[in-house]
Amino acid sequence: MSVRNPRIRHLRAYTVDAQGGADYHDQPAGHWIDDHIATPMSVYPEYRQSRQSFGIDVLGSLVVEAEADDGTVGFAVTTGGEPAAWIIENHLARFVEGAPAAGLERIWDQMYRSTLFYGRKGLVLNAISGVDLALWDLLGKLREQPVHALLGGPVREEQVFYATGARPDLAESMGFIGGKMPLRHGPAEGEEGLRANVEAMTSMRERVGDDFFLAYDCWMSLDVPYATRLGHRLAGQGVRWIEEALPPDDYWGYAELRRNLPPGMLTSTGEHEAGRLGFRLLLDMDCADILQPDVGWCGGLTELVKISALADAHGKLVVPHGSSVYSYHFVITRHNSPFAEFLMMAPQADEVVPMFSPLLLDEPVPVGGRLTLPDTPGFGVRLNPECALRRPFQH
Numbered sequence: 001m002s003v004r005n006p007r008i009r010h011l012r013a014y015t016v017d018a019q020g021g022a023d024y025h026d027q028p029a030g031h032w033i034d035d036h037i038a039t040p041m042s043v044y045p046e047y048r049q050s051r052q053s054f055g056i057d058v059l060g061s062l063v064v065e066a067e068a069d070d071g072t073v074g075f076a077v078t079t080g081g082e083p084a085a086w087i088i089e090n091h092l093a094r095f096v097e098g099a100p101a102a103g104l105e106r107i108w109d110q111m112y113r114s115t116l117f118y119g120r121k122g123l124v125l126n127a128i129s130g131v132d133l134a135l136w137d138l139l140g141k142l143r144e145q146p147v148h149a150l151l152g153g154p155v156r157e158e159q160v161f162y163a164t165g166a167r168p169d170l171a172e173s174m175g176f177i178g179g180k181m182p183l184r185h186g187p188a189e190g191e192e193g194l195r196a197n198v199e200a201m202t203s204m205r206e207r208v209g210d211d212f213f214l215a216y217d218c219w220m221s222l223d224v225p226y227a228t229r230l231g232h233r234l235a236g237q238g239v240r241w242i243e244e245a246l247p248p249d250d251y252w253g254y255a256e257l258r259r260n261l262p263p264g265m266l267t268s269t270g271e272h273e274a275g276r277l278g279f280r281l282l283l284d285m286d287c288a289d290i291l292q293p294d295v296g297w298c299g300g301l302t303e304l305v306k307i308s309a310l311a312d313a314h315g316k317l318v319v320p321h322g323s324s325v326y327s328y329h330f331v332i333t334r335h336n337s338p339f340a341e342f343l344m345m346a347p348q349a350d351e352v353v354p355m356f357s358p359l360l361l362d363e364p365v366p367v368g369g370r371l372t373l374p375d376t377p378g379f380g381v382r383l384n385p386e387c388a389l390r391r392p393f394q395h
């Protein structure tokens, strides 16, 4: 069998006008994901009730297409919208076009080094991730292999999932192994808020079985004293981990919190961290038991492979944040990623719907909390032709 290894002739970045998609925080009113959820902005009463009120959905979805000179097209979706599209078209495309489709490492390195003067994390790494994932999809299609095969192949037959959403009790009945709820109140909401946070978890524990794990997602909203008190008030309730309690740059705080939490209650973070050096800091400083890179934000699959190897060498789990099919292809190939996250995108978290709906076709979802990935080449998904793409900048 001959190996097709053409060059990349075109890189294109699009935005999408539809709601939802890769920017899954962009949902209609009444959706659980935009209900009263604790955030760093909860210190301001006027921004407590809705995350959209402070702009959680301003970026929008990004679609990146990479076309090889034999006409094969790979693509990926993530968040980033117009600002990321601008970076890709005006800056990153030069490192991709003309390069061999199998030259992922060199392309990644050039994108990263050339943007260091304004990048390193955040939006620029979103853009790099989008390009990197599109290139993995392209390579899989050229090689006629699923991405998980390019990564070394599955280490297990099927993937099990925990669910994130407002209704872990319903998730349990759907077959998920655990449920993670958003914390609703931040420190500025005082003792009453703390009591409500504890009561919400206590009542959820009463509604689920003893073997079903629960976790609290704090979305960067707390400080060390509050998170420590919350952890101790929840002791004995089968709370497996306290997630992203602090701002992502507070490595010192995470290390302290990890020491403070009651035995058996783990610390997790990394959803808003990027790059192997960011994760190295989390590991070196003993900040967390579980790392949660988002493959659409942390630098893509090329970087996630390195982050995961570092974590593995430190005996830590990597349970990637969301990112749908892009993380499933990775998780199935690694022993230190024993389960995956599924974000419940149904407005009331009462049914399983594809996370990036309506943007992708063939997006796999867990059934009974489990998933066997198909062997379709690349990531095995297609763009939904009903979602109109717009290319705001063309190089």
Ligand SMILES: C[C@H](O)[C@H](O)[C@@H](O)[C@@H](O)C(=O)O
Pocket: 033, 037, 164, 165, 181, 182, 217, 219, 271, 321, 322, 341, 343
């Ligand atoms: C539910 C959380 O507040 C976020 O919306 C979600 O993106 C995330 O933090 C997660 O871990 O899934």
Ligand SMILES: [Mg+2]
Pocket: 217, 218, 219, 243, 244, 271, 321
């Ligand atoms: Mg989270």
